[in-house]
Amino acid sequence: MTLFHIFALFFLPEVLGQGSSSRPGVVVEARNITLPAGSRAVLPCRSPRMVWTQDRLKDRQRVVHWDVVRSSPEYSVERVLDMSPGAKQRVYNSFNKGRVSLSEEAFNDGNFSLVINNVVTTDKGVYTCNLHHHYCQVHQNIQIQLNVTKSARKERRYWDGEKTVLVVLLGSSVVLPCVNRRPLWREGAQEEQQQVAHWDYQAPGVRPDRAERLVDLYASGERRDYGPLFRQHKMSIDPDAFTLGDFSLSFAELSPADIGLYSCFLHHHYCGIQERRIFRLTVGPPTAAKPSTTRPPIQSNDLPEPSKTTSNY
Ligand SMILES: *[C@@H]1O[C@H](CO)[C@@H](O)[C@H](O)[C@H]1NC(C)=O
Ligand SMILES: *[C@@H]1O[C@H](CO)[C@@H](O)[C@H](O)[C@H]1NC(C)=O
Ligand SMILES: *[C@@H]1O[C@H](CO)[C@@H](O)[C@H](O)[C@H]1NC(C)=O
Numbered sequence: 001m002t003l004f005h006i007f008a009l010f011f012l013p014e015v016l017g018q019g020s021s022s023r024p025g026v027v028v029e030a031r032n033i034t035l036p037a038g039s040r041a042v043l044p045c046r047s048p049r050m051v052w053t054q055d056r057l058k059d060r061q062r063v064v065h066w067d068v069v070r071s072s073p074e075y076s077v078e079r080v081l082d083m084s085p086g087a088k089q090r091v092y093n094s095f096n097k098g099r100v101s102l103s104e105e106a107f108n109d110g111n112f113s114l115v116i117n118n119v120v121t122t123d124k125g126v127y128t129c130n131l132h133h134h135y136c137q138v139h140q141n142i143q144i145q146l147n148v149t150k151s152a153r154k155e156r157r158y159w160d161g162e163k164t165v166l167v168v169l170l171g172s173s174v175v176l177p178c179v180n181r182r183p184l185w186r187e188g189a190q191e192e193q194q195q196v197a198h199w200d201y202q203a204p205g206v207r208p209d210r211a212e213r214l215v216d217l218y219a220s221g222e223r224r225d226y227g228p229l230f231r232q233h234k235m236s237i238d239p240d241a242f243t244l245g246d247f248s249l250s251f252a253e254l255s256p257a258d259i260g261l262y263s264c265f266l267h268h269h270y271c272g273i274q275e276r277r278i279f280r281l282t283v284g285p286p287t288a289a290k291p292s293t294t295r296p297p298i299q300s301n302d303l304p305e306p307s308k309t310t311s312n313y
Contacts, residue, residue: 026274028277030279031278032280035254035281036283036286036287037256038254038255040250041258041281043249043281045199045247045248046246046248049137049268049273050195050242050266063082064082064083064106066079066176067128068127069126070126078093081100081102083102089101099117101114107185110180112129112180114175117173118173120148121148123146123148124147126144128141129142131185133185136268136272142178144178147165147167150169151169155168155169183270184270195242195268195269196265196266197241197242198214199263200213201263203259204259204260206260212226214227214262217237217241219242234251249262255283259281264279
């Protein structure tokens with residue numbers, strides 16, 4: 001009996017993990033915006049992945065499934081098994097029951113490796129381990145090719161440039177490795193305490209480390225604003241920001257004093273999101289004066305007009 005055993009670890013982007021809110025995060029957008037003085041301006045900051053939905057079913061939002069693609073005797077795709085936390089694993093083919101399995105602890109220890117006992121010729125194929133996290137909208141998969149041989153001399157394992165290939169002896173046991181220890185696959189609770197959005201402001205000439213915090217928003221509903229601008233209702237953010245995934249910063253009436261660098265940070269520690277959007281705001285001359293009494297009602301999704309927006313560095 002041979003037990004092949006390889007650790008295939010998923011990519012672990014450096015942005016994930018224990019980041020504190022002072023860490024800069026990944027810049028997903030950076031642009032210069034010029035808007036007329038006196039206008040109602042919006043600096044956009046939206047991310048559907050930051051939408052705070054109560055995970056009532058908790059763990060059911062996570063799923064692992066193993067599939068196999070066979071090319072002989074004819075092409076076929078088959079679901080081998082699937083599992084969610086709190087539910088028994090489902091083995092699809094009755095021949096595999098008791099022979100093919102995952103650890104019941106998979107969603108606690110992050111080891112989703114597939115164990116196949118008493119390997120038969122028809123086990124040959126390309127296996128995929130698929131991890132879905134619906135709440136975080138994260139989907140990952142890895143492929144492993146399994147070949148079966150009758151000769152112990154031909155047993156081997158290697159990386160073919162795309163996937164692990166295992167050639168195993170008929171009748172032996174094999175572990176198809178699939179390990180992902182990122183907390184998001186292993187823990188289910190307390191998401192709401194780990195979601196934060198905040199805006200920073202840097203006036204011209206001010207160093208990045210002296211940027212001024214404008215506002216902190218928490219998915220729990222808590223909000224802290226700093227400085228007088230929010231209280232004077234000069235700046236605002238939709239009170240339903242976490243419901244809409246829209247953290248755009250609105251200015252009631254843009255003034256030349258508002259120029260500078262604005263940064264929107266979105267942190268979702270549980271899902272591993274750390275995004276930063278940066279806007280260099282310039283205030284141009286006012287557009288043709290409109291009597292303020294007839295100004296149209298405020299719309300929450302106004303984007304700066306494309307002609308006045310310069311995209312990117
Ligand atoms: C994962 O689980 C398999 C099967 O239970 C086991 O053989 C293997 O040692 C485990 N791998 C790790 C990295 O824990
Ligand atoms: C494994 O099987 C595939 C498909 O039959 C074949 O193309 C490949 O050469 C085999 N690899 C090994 C090392 O046996
Ligand atoms: C944005 O403004 C900065 C500073 O004025 C400038 O260095 C940069 O080239 C501008 N980027 C674009 C795309 O205009």
